[in-house]
Amino acid sequence: PQPVYLSDYQPPNYQVTHTELTFDLDPTATRVKARLMIERHSEASDDAPLVLNGEHLTLLKLALDGSPLTEADYRLNDETLRIEDVPAAFILESEVEIAPSSNTALEGLYQSNGMYCTQCEAEGFRRITYYPDRPDVMATFKVTVIGNATSEPVLLANGNPVAQGALENGRHFVTWEDPHPKPCYLFALVAGDLHKVEDRFTTMSGRQVALQLWVEQENLDKTEHAMASLKRAMVWDEQTYGREYDLDLFMIVAVNDFNMGAMENKGLNIFNSAAVLTHSNTATDAAFQNVEGIVAHEYFHNWSGNRVTCRDWFQLSLKEGFTVFRDQCFSADTNSAPVKRIQDVSFFRTAQFAEDAGPTAHPIRPDHFIEITNFYTLTIYEKGAEVVRMLRNLLGWEDFRRGSDLYFERFDGQAVTIEDFVGCMAEVSGADLEQFMRWYSQAGTPEIDARGEYDYAHAEYHLTLRQRTPATPGQPDKLPLHIPVRMGLVGTKSGKDLPLTMNGETLGKDAVIHLREYEQTFIFTDVAEAPVPSLLRDFSAPVKLHFPYSREDLAFLLTHDSDGFNRWDAGQRLAMLALDDLIAAHRNGVEKVMDSRVVEAFRTLLTGQVSDKAVLAEMLTLPSEAYIAEQQPIIDVDAIHAAREFVRQSLAMALRDEFIAIYNDNVSDEPYAPTPEQIAQRSLKNVALAYLMSIEDEQGLALCEAQFAADHNMTDVRHALTLLVHSDRDDLASPALKAFGQKWAHDPLVMDQWFTIQVTRPQLDVLERVEYLMQHPAFSIKNPNKVRALVGAFAQNRVNFHRLDGKGYALLADVVIELNRLNPEIAARLITPLTRWQRFDEERQQLMREQLERIKREPLSSNVFEVVEKALA
């Protein structure tokens, strides 16, 4: 497979102005008729050939302006249909046959539980019909779907229904029209035995919109939260960005087999059932919050993605980074803003930093790719969102909003670039964003080495910041970035933010300094007392910040920093210093000793300093093993696990009574609601229970069993079950696990949780359990949710996946090889943990490479090929 380069971009020679499709559905032989109104681009040459994409299609008929074309008139290969001689404007008609039931890649038209559905982003439409499958070709669509009236009573497509009726042989049809020109990646079709929940929304200009959520009958009781989330998102986008919905109908459909979370098809969003269905008995608080965020994300795409779309797939972050930023702000406004930021950053620093440090590192706007579906990454999505956030912070909300208004107005109905977006921001604000644009082209996580010195004699604080971005594949040398560093100086005597003055200018107590050079020194004057700097407040830039904080400094910031995010971060840094010592002790075979300063800091937290329970729960949570691993030069899986367990248990022993009190204070028998207050209470209670269970405290065990037995809501039940299964008390865990599995055998989403709980336990018997569970009737390798819940979760179980006999790696490779044939997109994602081999000790490196080499010897899809090539380069 050959890479595509951004620098090779050429506008299309032909535009499709209107597309008419007729689907005659059949599991093995669906007929797709296409009638395309095509016009040559004014700047294309008269003899430019028409080249259409098409894969896995059987061509039955082709006609140009009503005249049938024969094989002599066109050239057909596995990927394209080429017609040399076409007029400036014409109608092309084609008929193809496709087989949805054997489409296990879940791209194009496929069947899920007997239901027909589509996934066209990024390049799935070419598996449906011959078409210029690129986002800068935008057409209006009219779609007729013909199905069996009994097995497919519901026939959906984008836009509004305009006709319907019965046909011969028990068939029926519905015709849909979408008046908004769209690229074919936003096309959608769904057909099956679906049931709807309906609501209404009145837009800010007074238009009525029907809202429909389509699900299988047994899931009708799991739609309330998604519908409420949708309405909140619609109001938020009107109030925050002035964006109104633009069709009479907005539909969401839940399907079981889906490669990602959801898809923003115009007027007909298709969702992975895991990203839309919730019920207090079946979904955890985290799932409720996830659903709210994804529903909002897909809805927000209606403007940031659909009305204004991407010129080409290199611009993917244009829609994804902006939309993630929008959904993050929505969730922050709807729930606890500090907790949302802590959780987002915590995930980002663990997972995106790891991606940036690995062999698949790429800029937010890559300059080449082999397989675009490999680029739906944390870098494009989450780092893209951090960059948009920096823009918002650099410009201030008002100018950012004016820039966003200009962008939506100027480019409505167009397919554009990242320059167009940033250009609007620069235009409205007058800001010089030239250097800032490097964030889009330079891969890797910038690191800032900071040093500070207080000059008593002159009452000055000198802060020196030095930036460097490590080399990444294809980018050995990096230029300095424009990095906004939000900061304060916290007085060690007063415990308060000190006024900041620089070059005679008063900056307030919390200011942004701009690091643009490789090294800069910032001199603050009139600093009345020795301060501790609080840097990168609210994670003002996606960088690694190093400052030689002492443990006393960190304990001080933990209680005195006015920035909630940095208070949390001070606790994480303090825990990391203790963990580093313990990792070293474990490696050297030295007795481990707990740092009493960490214990005292936690005691202070537990005894009433922090009033927000959700924030407190985050502050009491130790850095994850994955995060700790990212901080180590060479990852020592066992030492990290042992050190973290030691800290957990030491804290639990020292603060047992406090944890019991926290637990008891936060038990509630209120009916379940996914409100921020209840979620905060449950999180805090469950963090306390986890500490108690880490030492198998008798009272903790009793509380855990009782919580499981009370069966109050899935958050509490799942947490209790996880703690039992992850403890050494198999006598308690086995019956609970069995009861849970039997009770929920009928519910695929709960069974996913049942799989994950079992394969994430630290005891060293997990590999055999994975093998056993892969034979379980509820498991199917063809269902991405099952693969993620069982195999994906196992690969995150650090002590088990990284077993020194290499069997964990071999198991993953086996599954990747099988999935490479069935679903290349999922296979390519699943390999990720193996691609990080350079981060481990030599023995493991060797074992991981062996498996990558083994995969490489297979006949590979372009998806898997691209990842393995990079990993072994």
Ligand code: HT7
């Ligand atoms: N824009 C959507 C991306 C997506 C996708 C991409 C590749 C293969 C399958 C897919 N399903 C959905 C989702 C989003 O970001 O909103």
Ligand code: ZN
């Ligand atoms: Zn998106």
